[in-house]
Amino acid sequence: MTDFSLIETLRYEPEAGFVRLRLHLARLTRSARRLGFAGAAAAEAQLREAVRDAESAVRVRLTLDRQGALAVTTAPFTPLPADALWRVRIASTRLDSADRLLRMKTTRRGVYETARNEFFAAEADEVLLLNERGEVCEGTITSIFLDDGHGALKTPPISCGLLAGVLRTELICQRRARVARLSPADLHRGHLYVGNSLRGLIRAELVV
Template sequence: MDLAIWAGGRLRAPDEPVLTAVDHGLTVGDGVFETCAVVHGAAFALTRHLARLAASARGLGLPPLPMAEVREGVRAVLEAAGEHAGRVRITVTGGPGPMGSYRWSADEQRPTVVVVAGPATTLDVSRAVRVPWVRNERSPLAGLKTTSYGENVVALARARERGADEALLADTRGRLCEGTGSNVFVETGGELVTPALETGALAGITRELLLLWGPQAGLPVREARPGELPWEVLEDVVAGRAGLALTGSIRNVTPVVRLDDVEVAPGPLSREAQRLFLARMADDVDP
């Protein structure tokens, strides 16, 4: 495997253990993470990703993150991985802890930092399915990027069984929310519209940048107004009355060409957003 792994202040061999059996990230999913694309040998939008990592840690109740250590890990794995690096994953857990859900006190916690660089597979288009499970927008983890990813694993497995690469979820109030690892943009009425964060959707970095860069380039991209994107809007996509695009740190912006078992046409705004994002991404690796 073309992986570069950094933990405990140094590079590690791929088969070298890096966690204790009682690390709280392993036992109860008490951790946060970020994944960055690698562009020109650098982690794309690293400053924004680290800001979100810190926000997720605060929301989860972890102590302040050792950002100097995190940045050193990113530098080390990118240097070690070289041309094989297509993505970087940064994981910070609560460190060694009890086997239950409760934590040691803040002054007793010793966070674990693991940074990995490796290849990435990118897609030009996406294929998605609707799944019956929902995001709980009132969950204490809503909007946080934590290592508690079990529900995403189950939903994505359903999608892959059906030949898709992403699963789409509603929130508990029947509003379109997000994918397991992506944000959603609906192309409708001459605009690209993405669900509001109040649905429990993660504030994706690619979503954030597209909302910034789109209007700057004259592309009509915005966040949905209350009640504007019900789950049923996906019926308009299936019927050809609307388009769909997904955004994420590795997929960037990808038009959806199949929803469930129906082939759908990618919309012109989705294609233009894809072109715009790739061009801006190449121009500035840390916007």
């Protein structure tokens, strides 16, 4: 029995609408098809209904289970300051690159919660995970990007064992990012960023 649901977390702004909606719906539909989940076709209508009366920016969370049951919740969204700099640390917890479910956003969050719990909130704003080969994968809630001064941002390939993040997908499609395997040492050789569709790119500093 499948004991998890698919998730999409979006930002809605009254003047602009949903941010990256098409990419979110495409990921949800693709994951649902691969897992045999029904109900993805009804997601957009439920999302729009949930924000019908929104007068300010909101964080919107949608879940879809195997039976096709959709649930949408909303909460106020507070953006980060423009000059935000997140301190990030590397967890000892490892991802398994052979686990194909890591490529989908689901409620199966155990490995990420374990990694996050390795550090107190005061010690790290985000925690990064490596795979069994020691390759950089992703943060607990973000994708990883490195500006090493040689063109487009570098971001780890899905084959390392990580989520196909919506912001990551957009940046690759815009040719602002390209896939490249990264080691922990590489993260010191340029400007580091983490990011997701909800918050966008965030400058980061690796703390060792």
